Amino acid sequence: KAGVTQTPRYLIKTRGQQVTLSCSPISGHRSVSWYQQTPGQGLQFLFEYFSETQRNKGNFPGRFSGRQFSNSRSEMNVSTLELGDSALYLCASRPTSAYEQYFGPGTRLTVT
Amino acid sequence: DQQVKQNSPSLSVQEGRISILNCDYTNSMFDYFLWYKKYPAEGPTFLISISSIKDKNEDGRFTVFLNKSAKHLSLHIVPSQPGDSAVYFCAASDSGTYKYIFGTGTRLKVLA
Numbered sequence A: 001k002a003g004v005t006q007t008p009r010y011l012i013k014t015r016g017q018q019v020t021l022s023c024s025p026i027s028g029h030r031s032v033s034w035y036q037q038t039p040g041q042g043l044q045f046l047f048e049y050f051s052e053t054q055r056n057k058g059n060f061p062g063r064f065s066g067r068q069f070s071n072s073r074s075e076m077n078v079s080t081l082e083l084g085d086s087a088l089y090l091c092a093s094r095p096t097s098a099y100e101q102y103f104g105p106g107t108r109l110t111v112t
Numbered sequence B: 001d002q003q004v005k006q007n008s009p010s011l012s013v014q015e016g017r018i019s020i021l022n023c024d025y026t027n028s029m030f031d032y033f034l035w036y037k038k039y040p041a042e043g044p045t046f047l048i049s050i051s052s053i054k055d056k057n058e059d060g061r062f063t064v065f066l067n068k069s070a071k072h073l074s075l076h077i078v079p080s081q082p083g084d085s086a087v088y089f090c091a092a093s094d095s096g097t098y099k100y101i102f103g104t105g106t107r108l109k110v111l112a
Helices: none
Strands: A005-007 A010-013 A019-024 A031-038 A042-050 A053-057 A064-068 A074-078 A087-094 A107-111 B010-014 B019-025 B032-038 B045-051 B056-059 B062-067 B072-077 B086-094 B099-102 B106-111
Touching: A005 A087, A010 A019, A019 A087, A019 A107, A031 A074, A042 A064, A042 B086, A042 B099, A053 A064, A074 A087, B010 B019, B019 B032, B019 B086, B019 B106, B032 B062, B045 B056, B045 B062, B045 B072, B072 B086
Parallel strands: A010 A107, B010 B106
Antiparallel strands: A005 A019, A019 A074, A031 A042, A031 A087, A042 A053, A064 A074, A087 A107, B019 B072, B032 B045, B032 B086, B056 B062, B062 B072, B086 B099, B086 B106
């Protein structure tokens, strides 16, 4: 099976702009979660989608949003970018009845 | 409030010796724990997990121990190999939510 894919892999944006990141889960996985990784902060949970519904949400401002499509692909959007949004954004998918998540390679976002 | 803590940012071990990575948690609702390994420029890879009904789980060279009363888990790698050099994250979940809280990671360096 193909793994989790994320596009784009690298992105440079300017403060105030918005960005959309994409994630394609492993075939058959209906759960998709997003994480932000910054140096010294580990992986911070953003949100989880399951069957097109947001099931869990982390402690991030409303500028961070997401959605999931009927084919389980997911997008994450960040509006009004700030310098502090520079990070590695990771997507993970999970089989319905399992706990283990499978991560994509991430999208490295740099905000200048 | 960091609910999952990895207090050692880095660890160096000689090849062939045991590596012990530690993780502490504060939320008594957590009942499922996972360890991930991360190489640079890649997403985390699932290593091993343990449910709170067990106190030990073994998979090849990797063993995870859980001490519920101390809210502490550890990952043992025996014998350590240079290819094990990576950042290791522990994660905890309340099984009812499938929401994962990650530690900040420990960078393991196995010296040849």
